[in-house]
Amino acid sequence: MRVRRGVQASVGTWCVVCGLLIVGGLDASAQTATSREYQVKAVFLFNFAHFVEWPAGAFASADSPIVIGVLGESPFGAYLDETVQGENVSNRPLQIQRYRRVDEIKTCHVLFISRSEAHRLEQILAALRDRSILIVGDGDDFVQRGGMIRLATAQNKIRMIVSVEAAKAASLTISSKLLRSADVVTASKK
Numbered sequence: 001m002r003v004r005r006g007v008q009a010s011v012g013t014w015c016v017v018c019g020l021l022i023v024g025g026l027d028a029s030a031q032t033a034t035s036r037e038y039q040v041k042a043v044f045l046f047n048f049a050h051f052v053e054w055p056a057g058a059f060a061s062a063d064s065p066i067v068i069g070v071l072g073e074s075p076f077g078a079y080l081d082e083t084v085q086g087e088n089v090s091n092r093p094l095q096i097q098r099y100r101r102v103d104e105i106k107t108c109h110v111l112f113i114s115r116s117e118a119h120r121l122e123q124i125l126a127a128l129r130d131r132s133i134l135i136v137g138d139g140d141d142f143v144q145r146g147g148m149i150r151l152a153t154a155q156n157k158i159r160m161i162v163s164v165e166a167a168k169a170a171s172l173t174i175s176s177k178l179l180r181s182a183d184v185v186t187a188s189k190k
Contacts (some may be wrong), residue, residue, distance in 0.1 A: 001068065004117040010025035041112075041138065041151050046148070047108050048134060050087040055171045056131040058109060065095040067107050071124065072114030074098055102127045113147070121145050132171045140173040142170055143185050148172075161185055 049066045062121040066089055082105065099105050102124045111133050117124060118139045125132040125146040128135065135148045143163045148170070150161040160182035167174050 002030070017152075018020075035079075037153055037158070038075045038077070038080045039176060041078050042083045044158065044160070045080065045081045045110055045112060045136065046087065046094070046150055047138065048178070049094060051175040052110070052134050052167075053134050053173040053175075059092075063092065065093045066109045067095050067097050068110045068112070069097040069099055069105060069106070069108040070112045070114060071099045071102065072116035075114060105133075106131050110134045110136060113139075113142075115139055121147070134167065134170075134172055149182075158185060 003053075023150045045068050049068065068080065068084065070080070074080070081096050084096060087094050097105075097108065099108075103129070105111070110129070113121065113124060113135060115138065121137075121139070121142075122145065125135065136151065137147050137149075138153065139145075139147075142160050143166075146163075146166060148163050148166045152159050152161055160178075162174065162179060162182040163185050164174060165178070166184065
C-alpha cells in the first residue's frame with residue numbers, strides 16, 4: 001500500500017476546532033484522555049456526514065435521516081448523541097444507532113466499528129460488502145484490513161487515514177475537501 005500525506009486544510013482544522021470547543025467546554029479534571037479523544041472522534045463522525053455522498057438508493061425517502069451507527073462496545077458515552085442532537089445535513093436529520101451484532105444493521109450510513117469487534121472485522125466487512133455504508137474505526141490496521149477511514153491517534157492528535165478505493169467499492173464519494181486533510185491509502189501497483 002502507498003500512503004499520500006494530506007495537506008492541512010480548512011476541513012481538518014474545522015473538525016479539530018469543533019472538537020476542541022466541545023472538549024474545552026467541559027471540566028477537564030473530570031475527564032480521562034480517552035474520553036477527550038472520543039469526544040473529538042464523535043465530531044469527526046458528525047462531520048463525515050457533510051463530506052460524503054451516498055447513492056440515492058441509500059435512503060428510503062428524501063427526508064430519511066442519516067444514521068450514524070456504532071457496532072460493538074461504544075467508546076463515545078453520550079458524546080456522539082450530544083454532538084448530533086438537533087443537527088441536519090442536507091435537510092436530513094441525524095440519528096444515532098447502536099448495534100451489538102452486524103445482522104442488526106438495517107439502515108446505516110456512517111458506521112463506527114469499535115475495537116471490541118477487531119477479532120471479527122473481516123466477517124463484519126464481508127457482511128456489509130454490498131451496502132453503501134461509510135465504515136470507520138480506530139484499530140491499528142483498520143484500513144489495511146478493509147475499513148474505509150481510520151481515526152488514528154498519535155501525539156494527542158487525531159488524523160484520518162482513508163481508503164478511497166474501499167469507499168468507491170461501496171458507491172460512496174468522499175469530498176476532496178475531506179481528502180486534503182487525510183492520509184490517503186491506495187493499493188500498491190505491481
